[in-house]
Each structure stands twice: as C-alpha cells, then as structure tokens.
Amino acid sequence: MHNHIKRLVESAEKESRLIIGLMSGTSLDGLDIALCDIRGCGTATQVKLLQFTTCEYPEHVKEKVRQVFAQSLVDLEYLTLLNGWLGTYHGQLIVDTLAHWGIANHDIDVIASHGQTIYHSPAHQHQYSEFGNGTLQIADADHIAVATRITTLSDFRQKHIAAGGEGAPLAHYGDYYYFSSKREHRLLLNIGGIANLTWLPKNCAFSEVLCSDIGAGNTIMDAYMQRHFQVMYDQNGEIAKSGKVNQALLDSLMAATFIKRDMPKTTGPEVFNLALLSQAQTDSNTDHLSHNDVMATLNMFSAQVIAEHITLLSSYVIQVNESVNVYVSGGGYHNTLLMAQVRAKLSSDYNVMSSQALGISPDAKEAVLFAILANETLVGESTSVKGESNQNQPITMGKISFPD
Numbered sequence: 001m002h003n004h005i006k007r008l009v010e011s012a013e014k015e016s017r018l019i020i021g022l023m024s025g026t027s028l029d030g031l032d033i034a035l036c037d038i039r040g041c042g043t044a045t046q047v048k049l050l051q052f053t054t055c056e057y058p059e060h061v062k063e064k065v066r067q068v069f070a071q072s073l074v075d076l077e078y079l080t081l082l083n084g085w086l087g088t089y090h091g092q093l094i095v096d097t098l099a100h101w102g103i104a105n106h107d108i109d110v111i112a113s114h115g116q117t118i119y120h121s122p123a124h125q126h127q128y129s130e131f132g133n134g135t136l137q138i139a140d141a142d143h144i145a146v147a148t149r150i151t152t153l154s155d156f157r158q159k160h161i162a163a164g165g166e167g168a169p170l171a172h173y174g175d176y177y178y179f180s181s182k183r184e185h186r187l188l189l190n191i192g193g194i195a196n197l198t199w200l201p202k203n204c205a206f207s208e209v210l211c212s213d214i215g216a217g218n219t220i221m222d223a224y225m226q227r228h229f230q231v232m233y234d235q236n237g238e239i240a241k242s243g244k245v246n247q248a249l250l251d252s253l254m255a256a257t258f259i260k261r262d263m264p265k266t267t268g269p270e271v272f273n274l275a276l277l278s279q280a281q282t283d284s285n286t287d288h289l290s291h292n293d294v295m296a297t298l299n300m301f302s303a304q305v306i307a308e309h310i311t312l313l314s315s316y317v318i319q320v321n322e323s324v325n326v327y328v329s330g331g332g333y334h335n336t337l338l339m340a341q342v343r344a345k346l347s348s349d350y351n352v353m354s355s356q357a358l359g360i361s362p363d364a365k366e367a368v369l370f371a372i373l374a375n376e377t378l379v380g381e382s383t384s385v386k387g388e389s390n391q392n393q394p395i396t397m398g399k400i401s402f403p404d
Ligand SMILES: Nc1ncnc2c1ncn2[C@@H]1O[C@H](COP(=O)(O)OP(=O)(O)OP(=O)(O)O)[C@@H](O)[C@H]1O
Pocket: 023, 024, 025, 026, 027, 028, 029, 190, 191, 192, 193, 194, 195, 218, 222, 232, 233, 234, 235, 236, 237, 329, 330, 331, 332, 334, 335, 336, 366
C-alpha cells in the first residue's frame, strides 16, 4: 500500500482527526483557515475549533482574482496561470499560519480546501440549453499539498453537480451533521457575499433539511462601497444608516427573477452585482439618488430578502406557540443595521442570534463546514444519510491531492 494511502487509513481510524478547513468566499476578503479537531462522523460528529484566522488578501491578490471573478469572458492564459499560483499562495498562507500557531504540519491529518469560486453557473442562470449546472473553483490543491506537505481534499462541489445538484449550497451536509437538534427548530443563516440558509426542523431526517441561497447578502453593497467610497465594505452599516430607503428602488430590486424562484436555488455575483442595481435604478427612475440613499436601500434589500425567505421556509411547519432559533454566521452578522432590520422584519417566533451560541464563531463557520465534509469523506458512511431530493444525496465529496 502506498504510504499516503496508509496515512489516510490511519487518520480515518483515529478517534479524532486534525483537519484544516479553508474558505475563500465571494467577498474576496481573504482566506479563512479553521483548525478543527473532529471526532466521529454523520450526526455523531463532534467538532472542536482549535484555532481560526482570516488571512486578508493584500490588494495585489484581490486584483488578480478580480481579473477572472464572475466574468463570462476571461483571458484563458491568465486563468490557467492563476489557478496554480493561487494554490501555492494558499499553501504558503497555511505554512505561515501553522508556524505562527506553533503546530507542526505533520500533526495535521488533512486540509479541506474549498478553493476560490470564480464562476457559478446553475442551469437557470445560463443560456446554453445543451449544458446543465456548472461551477468553477480555482487554487489547485496539488499546489497546496506540495507547498504544505499535507494531503489536501478539494473541489467538493463537482460531485454534487455530477449527482444532479447545482453544486451549492453544500452547507446543509455539515449543518445537519453538526447543528441539527432533537429539541428545537433551527435555522442557520449565513450572510456572506451571497446569503444562504439551512432549515433544520427539530428531530428532522436529512431528507427534510432544506438549504438554499436566497440572494444578495453583502455583494452589491460591497461593490457599491468599493466603487463610490473606495472602501471594501460599509463598516457596521454606517453609510446605510445615514441614508434613506427608496421604496421604488427597493421594489424594483425585489422584482429580480431569482428572488421569486422556489427554494432550493443557487446564485452568485454573476447575477447580484452593480449591473442589476443599475437596471433596477433605470426601471424605477431613481438614478438621481444619493450614494447614501442607495446604500440604505441595498441594506434594506438584503434584510427584506432574508426575512421573506425565512418566513416562507418555516411557515408551513411551525405550529402555534413554536419558536425557531435563527443562528447567524458570515461577515454580514457584523453589520448592525442589517441585523437590526432582519430582527425587526421577523415575528417574535424567531430568536435571532450568532452561531457562536452553538460554539462556532460566525466568521469561522463556512471553513469549519468544509473540514466536516472532508471528515465525512474520510470516515463517514454514506448510508448514515438517507437522501431523497436532488440536493440531499448521500455522496462523498472532494478529490485527494498528495504532497508528492
Ligand atoms: N463590521 C462589519 N460591518 C459591516 N459588514 C461587515 C463587517 N464585517 C464584515 N462585513 C461584511 O462581510 C463580508 C465578508 O463576509 P464573509 O467573509 O462571510 O463572505 P464570504 O465568505 O466571502 O462570502 P460567501 O459566503 O458568499 O462565499 C464583507 O465583505 C462585508 O460586506
């Protein structure tokens, strides 16, 4: 047996494993690195988040990714070169971070790398009738494995598409294994560039879990702030707070086709971008608005999309006097205006709080989820999950890259 396979088998047979989960999301803010100690698998999964950091991308890295990010036409030579370069760059960030934490790379069982999504193309979003769903993540994992000397699992989304899904969201696998509860209805809301949610009714089977993207979280607000205020995002919603919501523009944004689609559904910055805002301003005759009023409206747009989807999702299962705990993660949790608006729009049946209440920091949750997916690939039994719908198939995800 090859040494690398032997080592993987040993990792799988251990009582607990050290897995590094990596996420670099649609906000292009940096690489999230979560060092997890994971025990068990399936619904018996136990996770200790030992360390977490976000390595912020310097401007030149953001600029390199922006060249190809969410654009239907790119320089193929550039993309080819960036794929390996970004893998090595992520690898070096891990090496530096482990040194900073005082942890030896040979103590890590595996890395779980999400990669950088550069294009997401579910069938409902493209015009090529001969093709189905597609998604592309770069930052090649062979480069990560070689740079870190650690076996790396990557490219988790392709299996979901191959098995009939849209390649996203994948959050519900980890959410079900780790966060489902016998006693309470839980709704996990992640507000990243794109917002998504996972509905975990109490004591649910995996086939009852529903996970869906719902629309813009921060992506349009971030793009607007970068263009008109030369900062990455609206810290604590301060600019939005200083403006006034314009109802005509809000209605026009809410008319976006994706918002009305039934869940589960996925999307990305390919749709939720400044072009969508520009069209909505033209349609609502609101081109004259101040930048602060546009930000106020965009903030309310995200809040309304979130509240409407949550209400829709849980309304059919919630009995009288039953409450739902809503656990929020993603950078949007730090936007105090957005969170206040979401709370104000939901009825008192919903208790909104940080995912920290379940032991996972809002900033770390997505990286932890990929560590859980890798753990499942190593030790899970796909039979422990009975899936029925397209999105809840019992599948093993991720490709394996060895260090040499
Ligand atoms: N203090 C803050 N005030 C307002 N917004 C904030 C704050 N901190 C973070 N954010 C928002 O959160 C974003 C980053 O969120 P996150 O890292 O969860 O996104 P992501 O993982 O890149 O996206 P996705 O989940 O769609 O892949 C920032 O771009 C910003 O819009």
